[in-house]
Amino acid sequence: MGKRLLRFAFRACVVLAAAFGGFVLAGVALALATGLYIYYKEASSFVPPDEAAVNQPFSGARIYDRNGQLLYEFVDPLNGLRRPVKLDQISPYLVAATIATEDANYFANSGLNIRGLARAAWENLGPLTREAEDTAFQGTGGSSITQQLAKNLYIPLEERGERSISRKIKETVFALELTRRYSKEQILEWYLNQISYGGIYYGVEAASEGYFGKPAKDLTLAEAALLAGIPQSPSSLEPVSHPDAAKARRDEVLELMRRMRSIRIGGARHLFLSDDEIDAAKAEAVVTAPRQFTLRAPHFVFSQVAPQLEAMFGPDAVYRDGLVVTTSLDLNMQEQVQQILEHWIRQFEGVSNSRNGASIVIVPRTGEIVVYIGSRDYYREDLAGENDNLVSLNSPGSSFKPFVYLASFLKLGWSPGTMISDSPVSFRESNGTVFSPRNPSGGYYGPITVRNALGNSLNVPAFKTAQAVGVADVVEMAKSFGFSTLNSFYGPSIAIGGVDLRAVDLAYGYAMLANGGVMAGQKPVVPHEPGEREVDPVSILRVETQGGEVLYDADANRAEKQVVDPEYAYMITNILTDPGAQCLTFGCGGVQVPGYSVAVKTGTSEPFDPRGPNARKIGETWAFGYTPDAVVAIWAGNSDNTPITNILSTSISFRAMRDAMIKLYAGAKQTPFVPPPGLVRSNACRRTSIAIGCSPDLVLARDFRGQAAAAPASPEQEAPPPGPTAAANEGVQQATAGGASLGAPPGAVSVNAPVVIRGTAAVPDMAYYRVEVVGPNGATMPLGQWTTPVVNGTLATWVPTVPGSYTVRLLVVGRGGQAAVETFSVRVN
Known part of the structure; x- marks a missing residue:
């Protein structure tokens, strides 16, 4: 009985053992199968790092002037500044410091920190308290470099803070896949371009330039150790705000490097450090040169460049696409004009209260904007300095008159010799008010030519010209030149400042005159309304990716349109360059640029209260000067529309324009204005109740209807003065x-x-x-x-x-x- 029991017990044990072993083997098999399933399930969603990085923002757009000077770099406040570089463009000190600090066995391991994985498992499954857990896994460290890269590339931001086994499994699978597919050097390069170094800096190149003002390849041992220590806690180890903590962490990194002595940094290469080198690095003070983010020509960047980039590449392009943008601006020229403008504002602001100014310079033949100053000082809140006065609506005063007379040439066949009666005239406005324009002198000059009326900037003849042409026709023509803010609800006072326009549009209109009636520039990025201009000025010359791929080239998008026959444009130019046509108002040649043949037109906005006690208070003054080489426009006034007094257009605006034009040429030879072949000199003209006579001057060889113009008249053939009927109609x-x-x-x-x-x-x-x-x-x-x-x-x-x-x-x-x-x-x- 006892023996049988013993044999049964033995067989039972064998059976139980076999059964248990089967269960164990089955469990192991099940575990392996489950692990393989989880691995391949996660691995199936793996995408190459280059593709994963597409979903991450690049650095913001870098905006340069035409000569390669940085104007501004856009930084996304949510995603920071990034500037990827190749591994061979990173200091060996930084590579060694990173490996010593983050993953000492980086080149030998499988891409995983095993002890860190065990810790993650224990945190989810183990019963120990946090204190016991820390004791049990003391020295286990964090994730490997490869795991950190996998986390940054593949784990959503909101999940990265979780200490869960599911997140760790995904990180582990992707780390193993990275190691299987790519070299250690490639993984390290990606890592160093992805990791946060505090503040707005992502990647070692951005951090090196931001903290030390140098590229990552030039980092010293001390600087490299400081940067390598930051990723442990970017917010508390950022060296500008926390220099002491950053120094202490730097010294820890240097000690880790001392402990390793010889640190493998790629392939068979090692970095060897002596105690003297380590000690010398520890003795260095933490000296950072916090990056002062360049912002030059701010109104140009924000008003002209950024909107075009967003229109071309999408609303987030300036922050996320890493664009490299070369603009038309000439920063050196910009700074010279800025100094001139500042000088003349200072000369007059005390007596006039004119405290702000703006300027734009355009090259007529290309339409390129080379100077763009939106205000006196972008940072002065007392001036509303952030406002861009070049795109603000302001009354242009007399500076719109050339376009009114141009309309008379186009629509009525007038010419510079056409005579108008400068005599009293009244106009009943829509509200019943009777308006009577006055000349700057307060008097009248009787019959006067278009040449002298425009050259002397007389208000009454310009007002009558707008009446003769018709305000609707003036507006229609002006809109085709780019004055898109106009409408047909103005009266004849449109000719003397009774309208609001943008300085940038006026400057481009003058560029058309300077270019013989040709509007040169680029195809509009955003098409304009029908009837408006079909060519825009140029602000952007080229847009490239960080890798050098050209996305946009202005040369491939150039456009020109002859919007006015060259004869008409030249007649206006000839008047504005004529010193003898300025004598009544400015003195002969009073608004000329010494040494150069410059077409000049000034403007003063209408008084705030023309008929009352505040008649001397005005809004702003203007000056435009142009040659075939450049258009210079100056606006002076106040951004908040505070009135200015005791000032003329020849005070700040003209003088700044004059000095800027001289500075732009700097002694260089000016391209002359060349009269087109379709002009002759004659006293032939058309007479109406307003155009009461003719004076020998430029006329079209064939008038605007294509008929032959009269030959130059002899004294006997010259038409007699207008008869009584014509004079009576004109109030003369x-x-x-x-x-x-x-x-x-x-x-x-x-x-x-x-x-x-x-x-x-x-x-x-x-x-x-x-x-x-x-x-x-x-x-x-x-x-x-x-x-x-x-x-x-x-x-x-x-x-x-x-x-x-x-x-x-x-x-x-x-x-x-x-x-x-x-x-x-x-x-x-």
Whole structure:
């Protein structure tokens, strides 16, 4: 019985043992199967790091001027600054310090920190308290370099803080896949370009430039050790805000490096460090050069460049795509113009309260913006410095007049010699108010040519011209030039500042005149409305990826459009370059640029209260100067529309424009204005109730309807003054017979020989008479203005100095606005 029991017990034990062993083997098999299933399930979602990185932001766009000077680098506040580099562009000290600190067995391990994995498992399964856990796994360290890379690339941000076995499994699988598929050097390069180094810096290159102002390849041992210590706790070890903690951590890293002595840094290469090198590095103070983020030409970057980049590449492009952008701006030129503008604002701000300014310079032949100053100082809150006054709507004053007269050339066939009556006129506005424009002098000049009306910036003739053309036609033409803020609800005061425009649009309009009626630039990034301009100025020359792939090239997107015939554009230019056409308002040549032939137009906004006690308070002043090489525009005023006083357009605006133009040329030769072949000089013109006569000047060889223009008229053929009906329609009283007469033309005269001009200048209640000479180039030279009537006597004396054909003109004006004009022609040999 006892033996049987013993044998049974033995067999039972064998059976139980076999059964238990089977269960164990089955459990092991099940565990292996489960592990393989989990591994392949996770591994199936693995994508190459380059593809995974696509979903992570690159660094922000870097904006450069045309000469490679950095203007600004956009930084996404949520994703920081990134600048990937190759491993061979990283200091060996940094590589060694990172390995000694993060993963001493990096080049020998499988990509995993086994003890760290055990710790993660115990945290999820083990019964120990945190204190017991820390004792049990003391010295286990954290994740390997490969695991950290896997976490940064593949684990969503919101899951990275979890200490769970599921997250660790995913991290482990991806780390093993990285190790299986890629070299250790490649993994290390990715890691060093991904890890956070505190602040806004992601990747060692961004951190090196941000903290030390140098590329990562130039880091010293001490600097490398400091950076290598930051990833343990980026927020508390960031060296600018926490220099003591950063130094202590740096010294820990150096001791880890001392302990290893020889640190493998790639392939068969090792870095050997002596005690002296370590000690010397520890003795160095922590000296950082915190990066001052460059922001130059801020209004240009934010108002012009960024919106175009967003339109071309999407709303997040400036922050996430790592674009390298070369712009049209010339930073050196920008700074020179900025200094000039600042100088003249300072000269006048005390007496005028004009405390801000803006400027833009455009190259007419290309449409490229080379200077863009939106305000005096971007950072001055008291000036509302962040406001971009180049795109703000402001009253342009007289600076819009050239475009009104241009419309008269296009729509009515007028020319610079067309005569308009500068006499009182009234206009009833839509609210019933009667508006009567006045000239800057407060008086009237009677019959006056378009040349002298525009050159002297007279308000009444410009107002009448807008009436003659029709405001709707003026607006239609101006919108095609890019003045998109206009509409047809203005009255004739549109010609004298009764409208709001953007300085950048006006400058581009003047660039069209400077370029012979051709609007040059680029195809619009965002198409304009029908009837608006079809070409935009150029701000961006080239856009590339960080790898050098060209995404946009301005040369491939250039555009030109002849929006005005060159003859019309040249007639405006010829007036604005004529010093003799400025004498009444500015003095002859009073708004010219010494040494250069520059077309100049100034402007002063309308008074805040034209009829009241605040009539001297205005909004802003303007000046535009252009040559075939450059357009310079200046705006002066206040961003908050605080009124300015005791100032003219010739104070800040013109002087800044003049000095900027001289500085831009810096002694270089100017490209001359060349008259197009379709122009001749004649006294032929069209007469209407407003265009009351003609003076010898530039006209089209074929007028705007394609008909032949009259040949230059002889004195006998010159059309007589307008009859009573025309004058009455214009509100001008016709002079009495004999009110203005000139003696018989003297025939040919010689250079430097005095010419005595005789005749009669007398009308009832005469205000004055004026004698002028129109030269061969169309320039008008006043001989003088007198208030004493003359009957059959000497009116003036003229000494010609240049040979050619001249016209002598007598203008007699009465106090009631009545006027009479007489002319004769003379040849100077």
